[in-house]
Amino acid sequence: MTEPISVVVLSTGLENFKDIRKALTAESRVQLLAGGNDADQLYEEIVRLKPTAAIIALGPNADHAVRFIERLNGECPNTALISAAQDASPDLILRSLRAGAREFLRLPIIADELRTVLDRISDFTVKQVEAPKKKGRMVAVFSSKGGCGTSFVATNLAAATNSRTVLVDLNLQAGDLPLFLGLEAKYSIADMVEKRQRLDGELINSLVTPHSQNLWLLAAPREADSADEIEPQHVFEVLQKLREHYDYIVLDPQHTFDSITLAALDQSDEIILVLTLDIPAIRSTQRALEIFDRLGYPRKKVRIVVNRWSKQIDLDLRQVEKFLGEPCVGFVPSDYQTAVNSINLGTPLVQAEPTSKIALEIRRIAETISLGVAPIQEVGQRRGFLGSLFKKSQSQTNPLEQNRLGRGQSESGAPALGFSMPKS
Ligand SMILES: Nc1ncnc2c1ncn2[C@@H]1O[C@H](COP(=O)(O)OP(=O)(O)OP(=O)(O)O)[C@@H](O)[C@H]1O
Ligand SMILES: [Mg+2]
CATH class of the missing domain: 3.40.50.2300 (Response regulator)
Structure with missing residues (x-):
């Protein structure tokens, strides 16, 4: 017919x-x-x-x-x-x-x-x-405990890619990603939600804030009031539209299992679960994994990344992995000075200091989850003069290098059983 x-x-x-x-x-x-x-x-x-x-x-x-x-x-x-x-x-x-x-x-x-x-x-x-609709890869960088460095990791991951990427601030009540990118965002996800019925490429372009060659930010609302009106279904629809327009969508959700965060996590192809190696964060990560199991997420959707890794940490990594039931795939070194400088200057470290230990590890994590990563020279050129203001990062040991030598001993050099796992 x-x-x-x-x-x-x-x-x-x-x-x-x-x-x-x-x-x-x-x-x-x-x-x-x-x-x-x-x-x-x-x-x-x-x-x-x-x-x-x-x-x-x-x-x-x-x-x-x-x-x-x-x-x-x-x-x-x-x-x-x-x-x-x-x-x-x-x-x-x-x-x-x-x-x-x-x-x-x-x-x-x-x-x-x-x-x-x-x-x-x-x-x-x-x-x-x-014609099949384009479907960009969506990666949520999540932690069920605040302060573990999810915004820092999400920003740097998004800035390391080699194709069109949008970083989405889903901390709707108190998003701070414009600061991480040194931007002032005129529009936010609230505007996108309002116009969601007619979102096309042109409209999306006008509501995101450009950062560098391949990176755009979709900011959180500036006023908490407009965040109140955003519903999970709205976020779902907006994220679907972003998939048609970008190659990668990197999400920085809240640290709770509220319905908007769940809508975002459900849709994501991958969840980077960030933790620091302290007991509250480990316990919270274990609970998050349990919730993911209950939600029916396949374990391969979730990748655990340790942030603020230091060989001084007196915990046996192997025990932590055993407790979580999952290996850790990334170890972002702890370097407060370098991390905080890049945040204060509003330039992601992968652009400001592309050869720093933190930047190299974030690039490696991006490759592990099959995100296309821009060559270091190219990313470095995006940093402008700000890079010269940064100090060289302190040298840290990546446990993956040590793992090649053998996982059996404690990476910290501390006694392997100096830590007892919390019961859930
Ligand atoms: N690898 C690192 N080494 C040292 N300090 C770090 C590292 N990553 C993050 N930090 C520091 O940790 C602090 C918290 O980082 P960030 O804001 O990214 O965490 P968050 O999990 O997003 O927190 P929030 O609960 O505010 O959402 C920042 O001051 C940042 O400089
Ligand atoms: Mg944050």
């Missing part, structure tokens, strides 16, 4: 409209949804109705019509735009096509020409439906 083609018509007068309507009604597959010569009103109708096609007559004010086509093309990329005119010059036809019109129709309409144009539009629509 032939798919119906819904059409909206912007004419340049009554006669003109009557002619187009007559030709369209002769085609049984066409559903004429709206028409007239009020450009502003019809623009809104087209955005609202998202018809298969819109016919735009190029009247005496051709510039106006060409701009109309240009705007519509940005807002409704799935609507096939058809420019139409009586005695149009090749130059005008070309301008309308360059503005985004897909086809051109001569007026008065010739039935055969209309049929050919409608056939091509049907093909275009079928291809649109068939």
Whole structure:
């Protein structure tokens, strides 16, 4: 069965409209949804109705019509735009096509020409439906205990990638990621939620804050009031849209299992579970793993990363892993001075000090979870003059290097059993 083609018509007068309507009604597959010569009103109708096609007559004010086509093309990329005119010059036809019109129709309409144009539009629509939507990878950097460094790790992970990445601040009541990136965000996720029904590439671009070549920030609302109105379903919808627009979506959720955080974790392809090696954080990580099990998350979705790793920590890593029932895949060294400097300067460390131990380990973690990572030279160039203000980071030992030597002994050099695991 032939798919119906819904059409909206912007004419340049009554006669003109009557002619187009007559030709369209002769085609049984066409559903004429709206028409007239009020450009502003019809623009809104087209955005609202998202018809298969819109016919735009190029009247005496051709510039106006060409701009109309240009705007519509940005807002409704799935609507096939058809420019139409009586005695149009090749130059005008070309301008309308360059503005985004897909086809051109001569007026008065010739039935055969209309049929050919409608056939091509049907093909275009079928291809649109068939074309798989892009689906960016979503990684949540999570910790059920505050202060473990999730925002720091999330920011650096997002800044290390080699393709379009958006970092999303889901700490809706008190997000601070603009500070981590040295940005002032004009819009936030609350604006995206409000406009979610008509989110397309252009609108998304206007609501995120650009940071560097491949990195954008979607900030948390500045006023707590607007955060109150955001519901889990809204966050779900916004994140789905972001997937269509970015290669990587890195989330910095809250440290609780509230419904918005759960909506984000459910959707994520991977969860980086960050902990520091102290008893409260280890216990909290173990509880988080239990909750993930209850939620039915496969264990391979969750990767445990130790932040603020130091070989001075008097805990046996092997025991910690045994207690958690999962290996730790990353060990971000503890270097408070370097970490805090990069936060205070608002430049992610992977850009400011790409060869520091912390940056190298974050890059390695990104590769472990198969995120594309930009070459060090390229990332380093993004840092500008700020990098020179940083001190060289202190040397720390990455336990993965030690693990190659043998996991049996305590990495800290401390007695292996100097720690007893808390009971859950
Ligand atoms: N690898 C590290 N070495 C030393 N200090 C670090 C490291 N990572 C983070 N920090 C420090 O820990 C502090 C907390 O970091 P961050 O804000 O990223 O944590 P968080 O888990 O997001 O906390 P919040 O509960 O505020 O969301 C910061 O002062 C940061 O400088
Ligand atoms: Mg945080």
